[in-house]
């Protein structure tokens with residue numbers, strides 16, 4: 025078979041398989057036909073490398089498009105995160121609620137939200153994101169693309185909140201109706217009970233049942249802050265104060281527990297546990313028993329924004345739990361550049377293998393979102409989602425080091 029497009033690059037990092045120096049990717053009908061070393065004298069000149077635009081062949085490496093497993097794109101128009109670095113998580117949630125209330129006072133709310141999501145998709149594509157997992161909040165506007173723009177593939181997890189039992193039926197009916205409405209759309213969908221402290225047991229189990237009957241995967245924020253653990257175990261602390269202020273505190277009502285949430289999610293194939301910053305060893309061991317079912321999303325720069333305790337990355341990995349990476353939203357990180365998050369892991373965990381970090385930001389994310397047969401690595405039969413990274417100096421013998429610490433002068437879809 026003749027390739028109808030050929031990419032040459034100084035280094036190719038296919039993620040599945042070893043890096044290839046002086047490598048070639050043959051593409052047929054936008055699918056990868058093969059990835060291989062160049063044949064002798066295959067390059068006519070450096071200008072042939074990668075594409076005509078790329079003439080600094082010696083400084084270029086090619087990786088698969090990145091996968092951002094966790095975003096809230098409705099915040100994509102924010103110029104700066106909400107609150108100052110180091111803000112306690114419950115204070116940040118209060119400010120986010122205030123921001124949402126201000127937004128809702130305008131008739132333009134829904135249009136603004138849809139435009140912000142569209143801007144977030146554009147920004148993500150510019151950073152080299154091939155797919156993302158989006159937590160979409162009610163009333164779940166769906167972005168519109170007239171086909172002229174390239175956007176990442178998206179799995180929209182329709183989020184629902186409702187901490188009191190009386191809200192449960194109405195919230196379930198709303199999400200069920202919206203799912204029926206938009207299911208024929210070309211996007212992929214999932215469901216997201218927001219978090220154990222913001223979802224009643226009835227709503228949580230209702231969403232799980234809806235996920236089962238509609239064959240949707242689940243994503244849920246879990247053990248994100250110490251204050252969440254305090255509220256779940258004792259019903260006190262900053263979250264209790266916040267709910268009281270909002271008129272949502274019900275002292276006699278049954279609350280969801282962390283154990284119950286973890287066990288139920290771990291039992292469903294394709295579940296995404298978001299953050300897990302404060303999961304204890306006992307729960308990590310329990311989740312590990314369903315390691316083939318679940319992935320955990322780590323959001324490195326958002327983690328640093330909140331000044332949490334160190335992330336239990338090694339503990340998850342030593343239990344065989346797969347990790348994928350997200351930016352979270354621009355309400356807690358300055359941009360949606362997942363490569364900066366990957367570089368942040370390399371800085372925070374200097375002994376961690378760089379090839380594993382790239383895998384978390386590509387193949388693991390694609391698997392978590394159910395896109396791994398199409399994306400996540402440069403392998404035969406997958407979509408040719410190829411990202412060229414150009415650096416300001418020769419790459420030498422260490423392509424991963426160049427990717428994680430070199431000065432990037434350009435990144436381009438090729």
Ligand SMILES: [Zn+2]
Nearest residue numbers: 096245298352
């Ligand atoms: Zn989130």
